[in-house]
Amino acid sequence: MPSSPMRRRVRFQPGAALVFFVLMACAAPGADAMPPPIPVSEITAGMTGYGLTVFAGSRVDTFSVRVLGVQPNARAQGSLVLVEVGGHGLELSSIAQGMSGSPVFLDGRFAGALAFGWEGSLSPIGGVTPAEEMLALPAEPSTAAAPRHGGVWDPRVLIGERTGTLASVLSGEVASGGSASPRVPSAVDQVGGWPDPLELAAVMLEPLTDTGSVAAPSWLCLPTGAGAAIGAAGGTNGGAMSADTSARLQPGSACAVSLVSGDAALGAIGTVTWVDGDRVLMMGHPLLQRGAVNLPLASADIVTVLPSRRISFKMGSPGPVVGAVHHDLRAGLAGRLGDVAPVVPVTVRVEGPSPGTFRFAVADDAQLTPLLVFWSFYNALLAKGDDASRQTIDWRLDTTWRQAGRDDAQTLSLNGVAAGPGGAGALAGEIMAPLTLMLENPYGEVSLRSAAFTAEVRPGRSDAAIIALGGPRRIAAGTRALALTVELRDADGRRELLPVEVTLPASLAPGAYRLVAASAAEFFAFEAQRAPERLQPARLADLWELLQTERSPATLVVALFAAERPSLIGGRELAAAPGSVSRLVAAGRQPAEQAMAQFSARQALPTRWTLGGHAVRTLEVLPPTAAVGNGRRP
Numbered sequence: 001m002p003s004s005p006m007r008r009r010v011r012f013q014p015g016a017a018l019v020f021f022v023l024m025a026c027a028a029p030g031a032d033a034m035p036p037p038i039p040v041s042e043i044t045a046g047m048t049g050y051g052l053t054v055f056a057g058s059r060v061d062t063f064s065v066r067v068l069g070v071q072p073n074a075r076a077q078g079s080l081v082l083v084e085v086g087g088h089g090l091e092l093s094s095i096a097q098g099m100s101g102s103p104v105f106l107d108g109r110f111a112g113a114l115a116f117g118w119e120g121s122l123s124p125i126g127g128v129t130p131a132e133e134m135l136a137l138p139a140e141p142s143t144a145a146a147p148r149h150g151g152v153w154d155p156r157v158l159i160g161e162r163t164g165t166l167a168s169v170l171s172g173e174v175a176s177g178g179s180a181s182p183r184v185p186s187a188v189d190q191v192g193g194w195p196d197p198l199e200l201a202a203v204m205l206e207p208l209t210d211t212g213s214v215a216a217p218s219w220l221c222l223p224t225g226a227g228a229a230i231g232a233a234g235g236t237n238g239g240a241m242s243a244d245t246s247a248r249l250q251p252g253s254a255c256a257v258s259l260v261s262g263d264a265a266l267g268a269i270g271t272v273t274w275v276d277g278d279r280v281l282m283m284g285h286p287l288l289q290r291g292a293v294n295l296p297l298a299s300a301d302i303v304t305v306l307p308s309r310r311i312s313f314k315m316g317s318p319g320p321v322v323g324a325v326h327h328d329l330r331a332g333l334a335g336r337l338g339d340v341a342p343v344v345p346v347t348v349r350v351e352g353p354s355p356g357t358f359r360f361a362v363a364d365d366a367q368l369t370p371l372l373v374f375w376s377f378y379n380a381l382l383a384k385g386d387d388a389s390r391q392t393i394d395w396r397l398d399t400t401w402r403q404a405g406r407d408d409a410q411t412l413s414l415n416g417v418a419a420g421p422g423g424a425g426a427l428a429g430e431i432m433a434p435l436t437l438m439l440e441n442p443y444g445e446v447s448l449r450s451a452a453f454t455a456e457v458r459p460g461r462s463d464a465a466i467i468a469l470g471g472p473r474r475i476a477a478g479t480r481a482l483a484l485t486v487e488l489r490d491a492d493g494r495r496e497l498l499p500v501e502v503t504l505p506a507s508l509a510p511g512a513y514r515l516v517a518a519s520a521a522e523f524f525a526f527e528a529q530r531a532p533e534r535l536q537p538a539r540l541a542d543l544w545e546l547l548q549t550e551r552s553p554a555t556l557v558v559a560l561f562a563a564e565r566p567s568l569i570g571g572r573e574l575a576a577a578p579g580s581v582s583r584l585v586a587a588g589r590q591p592a593e594q595a596m597a598q599f600s601a602r603q604a605l606p607t608r609w610t611l612g613g614h615a616v617r618t619l620e621v622l623p624p625t626a627a628v629g630n631g632r633r634p
Contacts, residue, residue, distance in 0.1 A: 034251065034274060037131035038109035040079050045069045049106035051114055052252025053099050053271050054302045055088050058319075060252035063087040065104050068125065078330070081112060081128035093307035095126040098314030101271035101283040101332065103251045104128050113273040113332060115284030119311045129284035133331035134273055137281055141326035141336070142292035153440055155535045155546060157433045159525045166522060167529035169616050170514055170561060200425075201266055201375060243338050244299075244320030250275055254300040254316060255282055257325055257333070260372050261296075261318070261343075262360035264379045269300055269316050270333070278337040280323065290328045295363050296341040297323040345450050346373055348380035352457035356384050369448060370435035374428050377453050385457055387424045392417060392462040392610070394554070395455045397431060401438065403540070404445040412438070412547060417554040419463040419610045420491070434547050443540040462609050464488040464496075469517045469558070469615035477510050477624045482601075484558060486517045488609065500558050502603040510623040513600060514561045518614035520604060523559065524551035553610045560601040560619065 047067040052060050064086040074080040083104065085095060095117035102114040113134055116127035249255065253272045260266040270283040280297070299319030306315055324339035342364035349357045358380040362372035377397075381387065396415040403410070414434060418427050438446055471484035482502040489495050500517075518526075527534045537543040550557075 034276065035105065035108055035110050037135060038106055038111050040070060040072075040081065040112075040130040040132065043067060043070055043081055043106060043111060043130075047106050049104060049111065051085065051102045051104045053102040053114075054252065054254040054300075054314075055305055056302055058254065058299070058301050060250065061088060063090060063102075065106070067106065075330075078133055079130055080116070081130060083114070083126055083128055085114070085124045085126060089305065089307070090124045093305055093312040094121045094124040096305045096307075096312035096314055098254070098269045098302070098305075098316065099126075099271055100285060101255075101273045101281075103271075103273045110274070113271075113281075113284030115332070117311065120309070129331055134281050134284065137329060137331055137334040138327045139279055139334070141294070141324075141339075153437070153442060155437055155537065155543070156528055157429070157437070158535075158546075158551065159528055160429045160433070162522060162525035166516060166518060166526040166614060169614070170516065200378065205371065243322050243324075243340055249280060249299065249322060249337060254302050254314070255280075255322075256298045256300045256316070256318070257287055258296040258298045258318075258321065259363045259368065260360055260376060261298075261321075262346075262376075263358040264360060264376065265318055266372065266375065267298065267318070269314060273332065275337075278323070278339075280335050280337055282325075282333040282335070284332045286330055287325075287328050287333060289330060290367070293325060293328050293365065294341050295325045295328075295365065296321050296343065297325050297335045297337075297339075342447075344369060344373070344448050346376045346453070347451070348377055348453040348455065350380060350384045350455050350457060352384075353459065354384040354457075356380070358383070364447065366436075366439040369439060370432040373435060373451050374431045377431065377455070378424060378428075380453070381424050381455060381457070388421045390420060390459070390461045391423070392419045392458045392460065392608075393424055393427075393455055394458070395427065395453060398452045398454075399435070400449040401446050402449055404447075409449060410544070412544070414547075416552045417462075417610050419461045423610075437543065437547065441540060441543055443537075443543065446540070461491045464490040464609040464611060465613040466517050466519075466556075466611060466615050467495075467613065469515060469617050470497075471515070471617070471619075473618065474620045474622055476622050477508065478506070479508075479621075480504055480506065482560075482619075484515070484517075486556060486558065486615065488611075490609065498556065498605065498607070500556070500603055500605055502558055502560060502601050504560070504601050508600060508621055509562075510621045511562070513619045513621065515558065515617050515619050516561065516614060517556065517558045517616075519553045519611035520550045520555035520557050521553040521611075522614060523557050524549060550604060552606075553612070554607055556605045556607050556611060558603050558605075559599055562598045562600045 045067055049065045049067075050062045051065050052062060055061050066084045066086075068082040068084055071080040071082060081104075090096075095114070097117070099117075100113070100115050104111045104114055110131045112128040112130040114126050115129045118125070249272055251272055251274060254269060255272050256267040256269045258265070258267045268287055272280060272282050273284060274281040298321045301317045301319055303315045303317060306313055321340075323335050323337040324341040325333050325335040326339075327334040343361040344364050346360040346362055347357065348360075349355075358376070360376040362369060362376060378387075381393070385391070394415075394417050396413065399412045399414075400409045401412060402408075412434070414431070416427065416430055418424055435448065439448065465488065466486060467489050468487035469484060470487065471482065475482065480503065482504055484500045484502060486498045486500055487495060488498065535546065537546055
């Protein structure tokens with residue numbers, strides 16, 4: 001696999017937590033009564049005991065444990081027990097990712113969960129989260145509504161990296177209103193190369209983890225086409241996964257938090273620490289430290305432990321869903337066996353030289369779902385091609401949503417086009433930003449019920465630059481249609497003329513106007529400067545309307561602008577308001593906001609290109625000529 005910048009960006013911090021990410025699911029209830037816990041105050045250097053984990057298959061094995069000492073208050077209200085482990089080749093491999101949560105027993109009592117290892121360690125030394133901290137994890141799911149992400153919620157994330165160049169062209173003003181830095185990363189930033197699905201997941205999920213912490217997770221996945229069994233997912237028709245209660249989960253069993261299942265998988269392998277009836281504790285450290293969550297819990301089969309000079313890890317395969325994780329906290333994960341967690345079905349249909357249809361089920365979580373939906377889409381494309389060649393991808397995403405308190409479902413459709421190497425990866429923001437804004441909106445609780453992609457892959461690049469706008473310089477008042485031509489130059493230097501006819505309003509007043517040709521994406525970014533309130537919705541219906549606004553880079557828009565600056569009330573323009581209303585607004589104590597310019601006419605035309613650049617020209621509308629009366633005829 002060729003190297004790529006994304007490969008170099010993936011970093012696993014020293015002291016990385018022993019969590020290992022792959023496609024999978026976790027097993028069912030039951031375990032014999034656990035021995036009593038031993039307080040950390042009674043643990044001393046030199047004590048010996050054993051731990052439980054899976055080294056191959058699903059069989060729980062033991063390994064030796066010797067206490068090196070205790071680090072009291074190694075973290076706020078928490079101590080760390082340092083141990084040296086042995087057996088099963090651990091002297092060679094040291095502690096492996098995937099052993100997180102392995103229960104440790106000293107003097108026949110439960111001492112805690114092996115949870116930490118250190119990258120490059122020459123000895124199999126690890127850190128144990130004490131039993132008191134593990135047993136203090138919540139026993140029941142939270143009844144409070146899941147909190148939305150605490151970041152800045154800003155719809156300007158839809159603009160992405162585009163700047164307000166049209167604003168300066170039309171008015172000479174420096175673009176204001178700016179484009180908010182997206183919380184969702186642009187997941188692929190290389191040109192050329194074939195990004196590995198594991199590294200794609202690492203880059204996308206990295207902002208959600210504390211990379212400076214010894215508990216930073218390590219990501220791994222089973223990519224599309226690698227043999228994942230869709231039957232392992234369950235519930236791919238939406239709703240919730242069904243738990244497989246036929247398997248038995250016990251301390252030391254391999255388990256996983258399933259983020260994506262179906263035709264590809266992404267998850268986090270760990271080890272079960274404690275089972276009491278249907279209550280289960282795992283890992284001994286956080287996954288993302290999200291607090292109250294509701295994520296699918298699955299079993300796992302371990303193929304082998306891969307020794308590494310950097311940090312060893314378990315290589316595993318998926319098992320059935322057996323429950324749900326309901327808390328993700330510093331001391332570990334807490335869940336219930338037999339519970340179910342909601343999932344979102346995602347379908348990807350690839351059309352073109354190598355067609356195929358893929359089905360996934362992704363975790364239903366306001367912060368994670370947008371990332372996982374895009375990850376599924378991107379992996380399906382890679383299974384049928386690449387993201388490094390001269391190709392064009394026309395895509396469409398149809399999503400269905402349900403709002404709390406309403407029975408009817410609503411559909412939101414997004415579409416666009418990407419061209420050239422890295423084009424599919426560059427769609428990360430275009431796909432994830434709208435989903436994030438909906439799931440984390442401050443106006444009302446909504447849930448994503450399904451997502452269906454259609455991606456047509458065509459050989460050859462079809463990106464083009466807008467270089468000129470042709471048409472008359474002057475027209476008479478009362479002209480109803482304006483015939484124009486837009487000149488394009490494609491990636492190979494060829495030029496093409498597109499005819500566009502703009503319908504003019506009958507009330508178009510005489511005066512000077514500006515004609516602008518650009519893509520719908522550029523015009524959408526322009527709205528952040530022309531009328532900033534348009535990108536600051538005040539209710540859920542406004543957000544829904546904003547997300548349905550055309551912003552595809554493949555749509556050509558030709559617009560006619562007047563010099564007037566219309567008033568804005570609640571993001572709505574009062575361009576056609578009667579004079580009495582305008583005077584009333586002007587007489588208010590707080591003057592109304594004004595848009596930078598006013599649309600007088602606008603025409604959109606779908607094209608087969610990814611458009612860039614813009615063209616501007618002036619247009620003068622002349623006053624009507626007075627008619628000559630019959631009485632003055634010679």
